[in-house]
Amino acid sequence: MKMRNVLALLFVFALSACKAPPPPAPTDDTLVTSEVNGVTLTHRYAVKAPTEFTPINENYRALYPASLMSQPDYGGKLVRQLENGKTYVVLGQVEHFWMALAEEGQEELIGYVPMRAVVKSALYEETVRKQTPRLKPRQKQTCVNVDGSSKACKNKTSGTWILD
Template structure:
């Protein structure tokens, strides 16, 4: 009888030690929307987008100066989550660390990622920025020429003040 009780107790203890571990916590979906509060501003963004550490609100419409990658964190350490084509309109939610912009597609929309601050300018300054960047042709220098004889002429070179017979 003692043996039977001991074997039953041993079997119960063995089976109790073989229980399955608790299931792992569910993995966070990268497309799940989460909220973050940075410097008193509440930001809605996907789980794949890292919340900034500092935030200075801008809230203006911008236009991209060149094709740029939209990054998951403010810096080159993140991964590219999208891209902006040249001259694409977007809204700058604010300026974050490393001189990057937190951007969204529509005014008051969710944070969709980060781009470099020099990749875009406010819409009001877009055309003037492009005009400054265009190469300008040098104005043709006026030649001082004098007729010499029948078909000949002498022209003064403005750079060296010498006369050249042509």
């Protein structure tokens, strides 16, 4: 009987000394949540949470294939490139006037771009139209025949006449 009690106590002490295995280390693709200024953001572990956050939650379109960064400055890692003209959801504005982006119809933070890389969807067509270079109409050169064998043309920049 005493041996049975001793073995039972030994078993209990052995189990109490065991530790649970540590949780696995997070990988870059592990989803985490962060709370910034009262807003809960879901993002991959590789994308750092901002220190400041002002919610926007509107559809914006990419003006050019900008670099989507892992933190709101150029010192972060490149996550991927934006697709020109594709619609993204701007979750909010973060520090240094960068925008926190999510895929259209999603709420997961995928990275950060500078403010000038995206424009509101409603203003996209107008913005692109303004940025497209316009060709100036060609101006006609003013020339006059002189004595039938030569001609004089007016210089557009200085306004003087040049004989040919």
